[in-house]
Amino acid sequence: ILFQTAGVDADADRATIGFGGVDDFADPVGRSDIARVDAQACRARVRRPAVADATPRRIPMTQAVLIGTTQPDIRAERFLLRPLRVSDEGPIQHYSSDRRVACGTRAIPHPLPPGAAAQYVARAMSPDRHEDVWAIDASESGLGELLGVVSLTRIEPEQSELGFWIGSGFWNTGLATEAVQALVNANPHGSRTLFAEAFQDNPGSAKVLTNAGF
Numbered sequence: 001i002l003f004q005t006a007g008v009d010a011d012a013d014r015a016t017i018g019f020g021g022v023d024d025f026a027d028p029v030g031r032s033d034i035a036r037v038d039a040q041a042c043r044a045r046v047r048r049p050a051v052a053d054a055t056p057r058r059i060p061m062t063q064a065v066l067i068g069t070t071q072p073d074i075r076a077e078r079f080l081l082r083p084l085r086v087s088d089e090g091p092i093q094h095y096s097s098d099r100r101v102a103c104g105t106r107a108i109p110h111p112l113p114p115g116a117a118a119q120y121v122a123r124a125m126s127p128d129r130h131e132d133v134w135a136i137d138a139s140e141s142g143l144g145e146l147l148g149v150v151s152l153t154r155i156e157p158e159q160s161e162l163g164f165w166i167g168s169g170f171w172n173t174g175l176a177t178e179a180v181q182a183l184v185n186a187n188p189h190g191s192r193t194l195f196a197e198a199f200q201d202n203p204g205s206a207k208v209l210t211n212a213g214f
Contacts, residue, residue, distance in 0.1 A: 004196075084125060095166075133149050147167055148176065162196040164180055
């Protein structure tokens, strides 16, 4: 099921994103069972979302949308969204090795190959990256330095793909919704349109997106 932020570029038809981001991990399986939107099929799949007041703030195009530019820290109520760092490899390895987390994405293979987490962090820190990844850092509240990640992948100068995953121990806490909403509100790529995707058998992730205005 493909999701799109409301009120902007409602006729755009490009939308492919796994919850960890397109290029996060190797994807040998391919997950060809992703549900695709047919705008003519039924009202549940109409491209123009029902929520009309959730358009991300329009931010003028600046160097922030260029490849490899510095990512901003984004403050949410219960945590900080910050760029990844080398010390995040351990928590990412731990959480993404969980089959329940991997099965909710099309980007994380299970079992996780050796070195995949380190390669993921290295790509996220690369100066020529196309995807910006933020750690959900709740260390100030004692929950941990990385509970999951949210990401934006540039499609075009004014279109980005949003992805996310969160450790299973933090499901049903509202943390994922808060992280996605914070990223949408900040709109660091200055996008007119954001896309995201959920599997049909993952209503929790679909709810996160609709709660955030998709």
